[in-house]
Amino acid sequence: MIFLVMALYCEAEPLIRHFDMKRTKGKTNMPLFSNEKICLIISGTGMIRSSCATAYALSKKGYSKNDSLINLGICGSVNKKSMYEIAVCSKIKNHDSGKVFYPEMLLKHDFSEGSLESFSRPVDNPEGIKADFVDMEAAGFIECAQMFLPLQNIHCLKVVSDNLEGQKLEKEYVFSLINENLNKICSYLEKANMLSRINNDVITSCDYNLIKKISSSNHFTKSMYFQLLNLARYYKIKHNNLDILNSVIDCRCKNKLQSKQLFQKIKRLLEGMEIGLQ
């Protein structure tokens, strides 16, 4: 699942339409939209709101360590970058607390890159700001996001909307900033999603279920379960399957002694001739 945290409805609307997301009923004033693959929450402006929305979306929909979490929205450019330019944030500072966050920069992309400072109030003067971009959410988002997911699953993507000249931004303009960049944004989301889904575990969820079933049906201790899991991993790397466990899948031990004997039997099966001790 891709989780998107966005501040305003007019920013989110192009994505809601594009992915045909439906609104989920909820008790908060942070609208949540989703389909099978994407969940988008509208946080409202500000770091605390962004933080709360991130935590709420993750807990409401449920998440796994293979999900990606992306803060997407508009930002002001300190160095007079062109409007509509997309930027990936490589350093995010909370102006109020001084805390600095460093997102992983693993993905190749064609966008700008730079540092971003999050403020609690709108900024209308670039003087004294050391960052390349400013916004009002990213630092709150990332501080929360890092508590839930691995770093490589967390991204902060901004579209330049102004050069901090204090002008009021119309909804239609904000909509167009995202809408005009929709294809590029979607392609980044896809890459981010692929990165989050990297999983080097050779044990599949079916294998886990099989090992759990054998363990629980035969009253194996936690330690026995983990030993079994590791031996199964070693066996699977060597043989590319766990068919050998089919012979014990229906075993039902009735006492401790039987459990221990079965465990030893499975151990011998999985170790076979492989570990160099026979």
Add this chain to the structure above:
Amino acid sequence: MDYNRIFSHIYCENEAFNYTLANQIIEKMRGAKLIGIDHYKDVFNRTGQNFHVQKNSQKLILAVKKDSFFYEGSGLCHGIDGYRPLYASQVLNCIYDCEYCYLQGTYPSSNIVIFVNTHDFLNAVNDELAKGPVHLAISYDSDLFALENLHGLSKHWIDFSRGKDNLLIEIRTKNKNYEAISSLLPADSFLLSWTILPDTIIQKYENGTSSLEARLKSVKMAIADGWQVRLCIDPVIYTDEWKQIYKNFLQAVFEYIDKDKLHDVTLGAFRMPSDYFKRSRKSRLDSEILSYPYEVVNGICKYPSKLEHELINYIKDMAGITLNTI
């Protein structure tokens, strides 16, 4: 997956900008994006990093080391009689991705840290020499040679070692880059060590390292130039057909290299402190080496004693020379 290239980003401590080495490295990596940081741990020690995924696009961190310029040597490493074993980690992490490497259980990140205040390291070692002879390993937590063209640190350490009778510096590598230092005069207090394993093991488990043949060519050149060279058959990895594999390997090595011209040859089977091992195993759930059912003895993960003895004794017998074992 479309990853950024290695060292696409350089994180540099604000203080490190004052050091020549940092600026030289930044100059060499001109295409990299430069990000200023307060302290290297702000990036290196972030929670939630994935050591293994980061290996696809390692970043460079330039920092200034403030204290602990060296540490007491580990009992799991080969020492030199009469010398106090110490190691200095001026570079943390390695560009290679060896499946059995303990670094994946040591550090939270696989990004590479280079401490740019070389003179502080040298001064600290100088102070230590007053207490007695020192065997200083300078590349246990990295492969200095592999990045020599970027930082040139080996040259500094070689020059530092000259004329110091009570110091023996050891640099260990899996790289063929002897040429990076071949123009220097050999130093008596400097030991060049090459880790060697059979090519089938190298290809299967040592991602990115030089081939056995390339390493041995470097060994031969270094010996011919008059350097003291150590070969490290370490860690011996158990694998299918291991007897034939190691037999062929030893034959090939000692046909090509004159054993009498070596400083020594060390031998050790795979072993790792169990806390490092647990973290390594967790980060690499597709590893044959790390999923093997090892024994834990006194906090060290190792092959079952019977197998370990068989591996070591077989290689000792086949090598036909005295091997320095742990």
